[in-house]
Amino acid sequence: MKFVSFFCLLAALTVAAANAQVDFTGEWAPLYHEDGPERGPGPELGDYTEFPINDAARMRADSYDADRISVVQEYQCRPHGADYALRGLGQLRIWRDIDPATQRTTAFHLHFLAWDSERTIYLDDRPHPPDYALHTFQGFSTAVWEGNMLTVTTTNLKANYLRRNGLPRSDKAILTEHWTKHGDYLTITTVIEDPVFLTEPLVRSDNWYIDPGQHIGIFGCEYAAEVPKPEGAVPHHLPGANTNLREFANWYGLPFEATRGGAETLYPEYRSKITPYNPPAKCTRYCNCTSLFNCNVDSR
Amino acid sequence: MKTLPALLLAASLYAQSGQNVAGTEVHVLPVQGNVFMLLGAGGNTTLQAGKDGALVVDTQFAELAPKIVAEIRKLTERPIIWMVNTHVHPDHTGGNEALSKPYGPGPGQTPRIIAHENVLNRMTQTGPNQPEIPAGMWPNDEYGTAQKDIFFNGEAVVIYHMPRAHTDGDSIVFFRKSDVVSTGDIFTPGTWPVIDLARGGSVQGTIDALNAILKLTVPARYQDGGTLVIPGHGRLCDESDVVEYRDMLTIVRDRVQDLIRKGMTLEQVKEARPARDYETEYTGVPGRWTRDQFIEAVFKSLSEARK
Numbered sequence: 281m282k283f284v285s286f287f288c289l290l291a292a293l294t295v296a297a298a299n300a301q302v303d304f305t306g307e308w309a310p311l312y313h314e315d316g317p318e319r320g321p322g323p324e325l326g327d328y329t330e331f332p333i334n335d336a337a338r339m340r341a342d343s344y345d346a347d348r349i350s351v352v353q354e355y356q357c358r359p360h361g362a363d364y365a366l367r368g369l370g371q372l373r374i375w376r377d378i379d380p381a382t383q384r385t386t387a388f389h390l391h392f393l394a395w396d397s398e399r400t401i402y403l404d405d406r407p408h409p410p411d412y413a414l415h416t417f418q419g420f421s422t423a424v425w426e427g428n429m430l431t432v433t434t435t436n437l438k439a440n441y442l443r444r445n446g447l448p449r450s451d452k453a454i455l456t457e458h459w460t461k462h463g464d465y466l467t468i469t470t471v472i473e474d475p476v477f478l479t480e481p482l483v484r485s486d487n488w489y490i491d492p493g494q495h496i497g498i499f500g501c502e503y504a505a506e507v508p509k510p511e512g513a514v515p516h517h518l519p520g521a522n523t524n525l526r527e528f529a530n531w532y533g534l535p536f537e538a539t540r541g542g543a544e545t546l547y548p549e550y551r552s553k554i555t556p557y558n559p560p561a562k563c564t565r566y567c568n569c570t571s572l573f574n575c576n577v578d579s580r
Numbered sequence: 581m582k583t584l585p586a587l588l589l590a591a592s593l594y595a596q597s598g599q600n601v602a603g604t605e606v607h608v609l610p611v612q613g614n615v616f617m618l619l620g621a622g623g624n625t626t627l628q629a630g631k632d633g634a635l636v637v638d639t640q641f642a643e644l645a646p647k648i649v650a651e652i653r654k655l656t657e658r659p660i661i662w663m664v665n666t667h668v669h670p671d672h673t674g675g676n677e678a679l680s681k682p683y684g685p686g687p688g689q690t691p692r693i694i695a696h697e698n699v700l701n702r703m704t705q706t707g708p709n710q711p712e713i714p715a716g717m718w719p720n721d722e723y724g725t726a727q728k729d730i731f732f733n734g735e736a737v738v739i740y741h742m743p744r745a746h747t748d749g750d751s752i753v754f755f756r757k758s759d760v761v762s763t764g765d766i767f768t769p770g771t772w773p774v775i776d777l778a779r780g781g782s783v784q785g786t787i788d789a790l791n792a793i794l795k796l797t798v799p800a801r802y803q804d805g806g807t808l809v810i811p812g813h814g815r816l817c818d819e820s821d822v823v824e825y826r827d828m829l830t831i832v833r834d835r836v837q838d839l840i841r842k843g844m845t846l847e848q849v850k851e852a853r854p855a856r857d858y859e860t861e862y863t864g865v866p867g868r869w870t871r872d873q874f875i876e877a878v879f880k881s882l883s884e885a886r887k
Contacts, residue, residue, distance in 0.1 A: 339857035343831065354794065354823045358803050397802055412619055412815040413609060416804040438804075439824050450861055451821075476860045512791045514830040518838050519854070 301385055302428050302461050303376070307496070308488035310370035315484075316569040319367050323445040326525035328541030337448055337477035338540060342522050344446025347515035350507055357501035359395035361440030362418045363455050366468055366486045369394040371496050379404075388423070388430075396499045401432050408435050415451050430459040442472070442482065447541075450476035464490040480543045533560040606647045608654075609816055611808050613758025614733050618651055620644050622671030623812045626762040627652060628755055630733030633661035633685075637753050637762045638812075639675030648675065649683050659685045662732060664739060665695040665719055666764025666812065667747045668702040668779065677716035694728065695719035696741050698749030702779055742766055742789035746773075746812075748780025750789065754796055761796055765812035769821055772855075772862050772874035773829055775881060783833050783881040790826040794819060828858050836878045840886070846879050 349355040371393035399418040419437035434455040453474035529536040604621040618625040622640030735757030742750040753762040797819035800806035809817040835854035864870040
């Protein structure tokens with residue numbers, strides 16, 4: 281009898297190890313120590329650093345006029361896509377579905393503060409819809425366990441942005457996420473492959489800590505005509521006419537070409553190719569930005 | 581004589597009739613309400629099915645008719661009562677006759693084929709170098725007003741004429757209860773807009789038509805879904821997708837207009853590649869429509885409007 285009990289215990293432990301399911305449920309508060317200025321106040325115009333973009337993406341961003349998201353009503357309530365939602369105002373609630381017969385997790389559900397966006401990640405082996413089906417801002421996500429890490433694959437995304445200064449992400453992109461939990465911390469590493477705008481995968485990471493007392497308010501969004509505009513107007517800059525593109529390089533004393541993005545600029549070897557870097561004598565912009573709420577331009 | 585190449589081009593736009601479509605698979609996508617989307621070798625077909633029968637928007641190619649009907653029969657045994665042609669091109673009208681005779685209301689009766697009167701005019705008045713189009717493929721219920729309404733399968737179906745857009749005979753079809761818009765080739769996500777100047781199309785008319793579509797669409801929560809949009813070619817869409825396409829065409833129009841104002845010739849405009857930031861996202865129709873033809877159509881359309 282002792283032998284049987286031992287065998288059952290061993291079997292149960294083995295199954296648990298094989299399934300290696302981690303419970304990500306809870307209220308998660310975002311940490312903005314990575315890329316704080318971009319995620320809080322918003323990115324600088326013309327800052328394409330860190331992105332392996334192609335010429336098409338660069339030109340698309342150069343022609344972008346931020347008036348578009350206020351003047352064009354259809355943009356006013358447009359949410360972050362599944363990829364950017366992890367970076368934006370990311371107060372996050374996660375809950376899960378459990379199959380009562382197997383006690384296995386069959387889905388995680390995510391709710392974000394920004395635009396009240398919700399997303400489901402399926403773990404029940406269902407297939408992805410065909411490409412000709414409707415695409416959505418959150419896309420269609422399935423996941424598998426790789427040890428204690430949850431690997432999520434998202435397809436059927438709508439066009440959105442890589443960065444909120446006009447850098448585009450297409451509806452052909454595939455988003456891969458790797459979820460890991462370390463005690464009270466959650467890290468999601470994202471890999472975006474976009475054959476339309478990226479020449480290499482874009483890898484980023486975002487972090488949260490558990491915050492049981494967090495209350496996510498209602499975001500709400502209702503679009504309205506607040507700025508008079510001609511019928512059908514789409515604000516944009518004509519090629520060569522955007523006078524804001526050099527601001528970022530000038531503020532931080534960077535070589536302009538280094539701010540233009542592209543795979544080559546991501547690697548250390550690129551330093552030897554650019555003109556000598558002369559940092560400004562004194563930091564005047566985003567000098568002490570560690571969270572969403574202290575990202576003041578003159579924070580020094 | 582200068583117009584001959586344009587006429588030949590227009591005749592060949594999407595004109596794959598007679599091609600080998602034997603291996604083509606027809607995919608059916610339930611959209612919402614009574615409406616389905618059928619993807620095959622030509623333009624997308626929209627089906628509205630119910631107790632009153634079937635309403636078919638655009639009929640692809642004659643060769644595909646048996647496969648299209650086989651899919652329709654899985655959804656309804658009722659006959660095809662109405663057909664709508666969103667415009668004249670054969671990848672949207674090629675199956676008119678093939679679907680009408682065997683699958684219509686009954687012996688001696690054919691479905692009513694609705695189209696704007698300019699579609700009928702284009703079909704009946706083909707040029708000297710264009711093949712005649714059999715009478716059985718012609719619309720038999722043409723309209724010449726801004727819109728035409730019918731009530732079918734428990735919902736209002738509103739057909740709006742979009743003047744001088746993809747062609748001069750474009751219609752969009754709005755299924756009001758199902759909340760679905762079928763746009764024809766005014767909206768073809770992922771493909772450079774085909775502006776058929778030889779058949780009365782224009783860039784401004786296409787932009788106006790896209791903005792008219794956006795007035796019909798209302799997104800649901802999270803800005804997804806709500807009013808769904810079946811494009812002339814390509815995947816099922818909603819308002820956000822139409823916005824992306826409208827923005828592209830508006831921005832390219834503005835850029836070409838700016839280059840025209842600067843005195844550039846057509847060749848100089850093409851060389852400037854005013855749509856180069858869209859070149860990795862949009863493609864042509866192989867052998868029939870290219871980026872340069874799109875730019876040329878925008879240039880000529882704007883130049884004509886300035887006269």
